[in-house]
Amino acid sequence: MSIYKKTVGKFLALAPMAGLTHLAFRELVSFYGRPDFFFTEMLNVRAIVYQNPEKDSYLITTEKESPLIAQLTGKDPDLFYLAVKRLEEIKNFDGYDLNFGCARGAIQRYGWGVSLMREPSLCAEIVKAVKEATLKPVSAKIRSGFEHNPEKLLHFAQTIVEAGVELITLHPRTAQEGFKRPARWEEIKILAQNIPVPVCGNGDIFSPEAARKMLEVTGCQGVMIGRAALLRPWIFRDVKSFLEDNQIPPSPSPWEAPLKHWDLIKNFLPENIQIKRFELWLFWYLQNFAFGLHYFREIKKEKDPNKKLALIKKILEKEKIKSYPARPYLLR
């Protein structure tokens, strides 16, 4: 039976975020309080097929992360098929998610991500190809498309559900909007009311209150959190506690998460990418603080990892984690 149907009631998911939701970050999130589903960052199907996936830092996983869903990006159904066959041999993912939503320039130039929403029948072929390669559940993450057109969106969703998708996550902004305007949660409601598989709502959840509101107003079965989890890796603990008994536990000390994250990065990621990945996340995390960008620049200047950590602790000892909402003021 599909893990998605088996999920009783509501569920929480960590969003796929390129360069950020690697094993060390997923472990950091687990340390504080797990979501019900983890998604990897997007994985290029061509790279899985033509390079050595056993040496790929994007593909480092541990057994205890389950359920962990691999998110796949590309546009050629044959490559999706071959990539999933290969992953089935070497990894133990609990499902595969198809990226039909990423709106980054480079991804769109290749015709991947949200560009595929212009071609529903190609997406259906991709779904079928992946289903042929695995018995595990297949899901898709989509956007609003290229215009605000609920009918078209619903038609797209129905097409991929008919092809075999068992869960849809919707980030309801168009390809052109980036993060510019608020996510249109009413589109999540339209999908939740009209398609026969669970819908996971995504977009602008910056507090436990917002998570509850999305569940209530849209009727979606799950909520996926991205940027707020970068700022507050403990947000899943807080959302669960708020949904269960209206309580939000106290936040950890501001310096705790960076020190813990560095330990996990050193433990799990190859040396050549450790600092890069750590700084990529710090850029987001430091936006918890009014002078975060200034702190980020100071911390980045320090090259020695031990001194860097000492500096982080020294700077953040003076700070407090503010109450929710936790909203980033800059994007990368």
Ligand SMILES: Cc1cc2nc3c(=O)[nH]c(=O)nc-3n(C[C@H](O)[C@H](O)[C@H](O)COP(=O)(O)O)c2cc1C
């Ligand atoms: C830095 C960054 C990287 C992202 N990478 C991916 C990705 O690899 N695959 C994907 O489907 N979406 C990606 N997204 C989109 C998020 O998964 C999510 O849909 C979006 O951030 C909206 O959710 P939020 O408001 O909770 O952040 C990324 C977003 C950010 C900010």
